[in-house]
Amino acid sequence: MEEQLKIDFEKLLEKSNFSKKNIEIKRKNFNNFIEKGFPNKREENWKFSDLNQIISKNIKNLSFYNDLSKPNKIDQSTFIAGLEHNKLIFVNGRIEKIEFDYEEKNNIEILDDLVLKKPNNANNSLLFLNNAFVSKFFKLIVKKNYSFKKPLVIYNITNKDLVSKSINLKFDILLEENSSLKLIEFSNDKSTTNFININYNFDVQKNSILKNYKIDNNSNSNIKYYFNNISQDTNSVSEIFLLSSGSEFIKNEINCNLNGKYASAFVNGVFLLNGSKHHEIKTNINHLVENTKSYQLIKGVLEDESKAVYQGKIFVDSKAQKTDGYQLSKAILLNDNTEFNAKPELEIYADDVKCSHGSASGSLNEDSIFYLMSRGLNYKEAKKLLINGFLLDVVEKITDSEIKNLIKNIMSLKQ
Template sequence: MSNIKKIFIDKKISKSELENKNNYFEIFKKKGFPNKKLEDWKFLDLNYEINNQIPNLNFVIKKSKINKNQILENIPINIKEFNYVLNINGFVEEINFSHEDKSFINIETNPDKKNKIISNALENLNLAFNLDYLCINIKQDYKVKKPLLILNVIIENIKSSNINKKFDIFLEKNAEISVLNLVQNNSKNNFFNLHQRFILNQSSILKNYFVDINKNQNLNYIKTDIEIEKNSISENVVISKNSDYCKNEIVCNLLDQFSSAFINGIIDLDNSQKHEIRTRINHLAENTKSYQLIKCVLNNQSKAVYQGKIYVDSKAQKTDGYQSSKAILLNENTEFNGKPELEIYADDVKCSHGSSSGNLDENKIFYLMTRGLNKNEAKKLLIDGYLMEVIDKITDERIKAIIKEIIKI
């Protein structure tokens, strides 16, 4: 216990909370970071990467002096135009819902008091060390006007090599929100562990996006849990591009009729980056729908992994599930691993998946070169066009503009 107390240097936390956290930490210590012996991690071994990149892992949680204005200047977006939550080094610095009617938005900062038993090691790590847990509740029939930006900034010379963040968003009946998760990680060799949970009540709409702002040499693990009730829609787009190692895990539970889940993603890599998107969609009720499209572009020695699973319960008749993964390998040393999985227990379903990987079509490059483009321009045009299909799936135009600006398509 004294062990864990030392970690929380600047945080005042109650004894019972500390005890909970200690329990989670003990479970994590027992399990360690996931390695390739686990089926879900067999392609990208996190334990190996951590040992390699962060040999001196420490969890010290200490507030350091920061210059907020300077940090905001460095962000390429004028965040004042939006609702935002600003997290610096894991601590919540500012919450701003100035564009909204505040009586419809309820923000809690109390941590989850229930002591749950969770098997996922990284979730235990997160529960042990997450800071300033946020729970945002959107009241019935309220449609949040401006997108909510969740900005995670990590400064250059941070002491801790592991930041854990956790937040939940509850949408009551008929509510609607767009969320954009942004990470600006200026440090080196840091492990950022983000867990987000969305609960969608009847007829609500969630649009959830993720993107890294700057190129960085860090490790990211983002876990997203989405519970979808009757008539609700969840849309997710993941842009996985800038960090050295990134694993996005999205679990959607389609709990009631006419609910639908969309997951789209881009993995665009260079050098020796290693990224993975893992999805699991559980169709648990009749007439549910899911759609997934993942596109990868790989250059130099990069490696991309897509593991997608559609599970159809025997109750979930009339399910419509689709999953597609495509990869362009531009270089001989790149590697693409795909595992598009179907697990089906109901007979009246329409489920299919497709996966393809290969190089750019030489004929297309030739065609563009005859029109006066040089080879690199031709390639870039083709790749941008290929990735645009995913960008076009972003239905929130304001966020689409931001993302296009960040990834420069």
């Protein structure tokens, strides 16, 4: 693989118009990645999901150079119906459309010619890989006092033209003071066995609200890694919802720094897995100042031989008195061969805090099934109703009612 990496990296530099500065940074990052390689289970963070092994098992001849010179067709049928929204459309890793039809243009700004930054986590080789291979690095600025009128959907579409290639995308999103954004990331994959590596950096300034919904629902054989870094200033709110379902492998990593007083972070997620799918959610919520709050609720329904992992960490700095931190994960295992790993971690250095965590997993309650069947529902209907009920309370946490209904529809949840 190293040989391929080197060839593809030189090809990328040759074919692209990167600035001198960026080429320099890219070379450094490339070397860092070569040194470390894909993460494996010897690293604590990756002990439940050995990415190195997963890639070599699932992807034959992974290559890293992606020819982005020719435009791709956009399959309009992949668009979310019944929801007015702005669009950023990526097909096979290439930006195909930027459409902010509903917004005041002077209140938003998009930059794509930026100097790359050093990854803020020197242990994460995938951030180096991303820096080395990302082609355009986008930055969206939501100006002070501006609230997006309609959601922004970032479409990550792949099609059959793309096989066993790596896609690296990078976004910086800045919400200036008193602004708000509803961002939906919507994946639709028709490609096979790609490695998709996406980095988000959110800067949520004073009094701003970020709502981020990540929807991965179409069954596909891709391997994905998302790294989301969120910095929150005073009185800001971030709300994340993950529907983790479609891809063969996903690891969603969320690092959230609550830097300002009264900042709050909500991370809710659902694993809906079957076949041999293996998904992970890893969170680091860092309470760094007084009076911040975090809430995490993750639920999974696992079938066949699928596997889900939730590693949730709450860190409370010694300065962060009056922290309120909560996390709970629950899974229904529909089959003996499924696996749910939960690793809650609390690291607390302040004494006046309220933190709790919990985790539970088990099979569907047979008595409940019997109760429902005694009322005329067949096994399948009873099971569906119980699962529906199990998942509903996570989805109910979504504060935007339009998007909540959209996600309920996508998940075929009732009521």
